[in-house]
Amino acid sequence: FTEFDPEYTWNYEGSIRSSTEDGRFNIAANVFLTDWEDQILSQITDFGRDNWIPIDQIPVNAGSSRLYGMEVSIDGALTDQLNMFASVGYVKTEFTEFETATAELSGNEFNKASPLTASLGRDWRFGNGFSVSGDINLRGRFFSVIDNDPVLSVFVPVRNTAGDIIGQRDTCTQSPCNDPRTRVGSSVVANLKAGYIATQWSAHVFARNLLDR
Numbered sequence: 001f002t003e004f005d006p007e008y009t010w011n012y013e014g015s016i017r018s019s020t021e022d023g024r025f026n027i028a029a030n031v032f033l034t035d036w037e038d039q040i041l042s043q044i045t046d047f048g049r050d051n052w053i054p055i056d057q058i059p060v061n062a063g064s065s066r067l068y069g070m071e072v073s074i075d076g077a078l079t080d081q082l083n084m085f086a087s088v089g090y091v092k093t094e095f096t097e098f099e100t101a102t103a104e105l106s107g108n109e110f111n112k113a114s115p116l117t118a119s120l121g122r123d124w125r126f127g128n129g130f131s132v133s134g135d136i137n138l139r140g141r142f143f144s145v146i147d148n149d150p151v152l153s154v155f156v157p158v159r160n161t162a163g164d165i166i167g168q169r170d171t172c173t174q175s176p177c178n179d180p181r182t183r184v185g186s187s188v189v190a191n192l193k194a195g196y197i198a199t200q201w202s203a204h205v206f207a208r209n210l211l212d213r
Contacts, residue, residue, distance in 0.1 A: 002058045010035045025076030036065040041111075041146065043100060063097035067110070081125050085135075088118040094176070095146070101167070104156075107175025108146050111182075116140030125197075134192045141186045143178040152177050187213045 013032040019025065038061040069091030077083050093110035109115075121135030148170050158167040190211050195204030 004040060004059045005038045005061050007040045007061070008037045020076070025074060027072075027074050029070070029072045031068075031070045033068040034066065036062070036067075038062070039065045039095075043146075060100060062095050062105075063099065065093070065095045065098065065110070067091055067093040067113070078122075081127070082122060083125075084120075084122040086118075086120045088116075090116055098146075099169075101158075102169060103148060104169055104171040105146055105148065105177075107172065108148070108178050109143055109176050111143050111146045114140045114142040114186075116186075129196050129198060130194075131197060132192075132194045134190070137189045137191075139187050139189075142184055144182045144184050145179070147179045147182060148172045148177045149179045189213055 011032070011034050013030060015028065015030045018027045041060055041062055042057040043060045069089065071087060071089040073085065073087035075083070075085035091113065092115065093113045095105055095108050095110070098105040098108070116138070117140065118138040119135060121133065123131065123133040125131045149172070152173050153170050154173060155168040156171045157165045158169050160166050188211060189209050192207040192210060193204055195202060
């Protein structure tokens with residue numbers, strides 16, 4: 001078994017909510033900051049096919065990390081039958097102190113954390129009970145793991161208390177240093193829904209990921 005410590009966070013958030021005078025549109029904005037201590041992560045310890053497919057991992061603690069960002073959204077009625085919504089978000093992530101037995105990862109971005117997200121959608125309700133709605137969602141590129149870029153890394157000797165070299169640690173020479181080979185590209189996902197709404201029942205058909213992304 002692998003032992004690890006509990007994680008703790010300090011969370012700060014501010015928000016603003018507003019509506020137009022006629023009540024047709026609502027606007028919201030949020031800013032946030034999270035300071036993490038001993039964030040629990042998964043570290044890959046073994047690879048399979050082509051020495052690149054991870055097949056084993058263990059939980060580890062990052063010494064400290066931080067994320068901050070913002071989100072803005074708007075929704076409302078363009079007409080009596082047509083509603084819309086839109087939002088955009090940004091987040092910055094960073095390991096401020098993260099050292100394992102084999103790597104120094106301070107300054108790297110979180111894995112699976114896209115800096116940019118956005119969405120746009122609308123809901124069209126006809127007077128006869130039929131409705132059509134759709135949305136488009138953007139997710140920016142992100143890193144799938146937290147490993148260092150070999151091009152920007154050097155191996156620093158690890159010594160014990162007596163000064164003897166007992167190993168080496170992969171240490172980055174600049175920040176951030178995430179391995180570009182682990183970067184997942186941005187994607188756009190579109191969804192569509194159509195249906196009929198009666199007094200006591202409703203029926204809908206869905207089409208998800210229309211762009212096959």
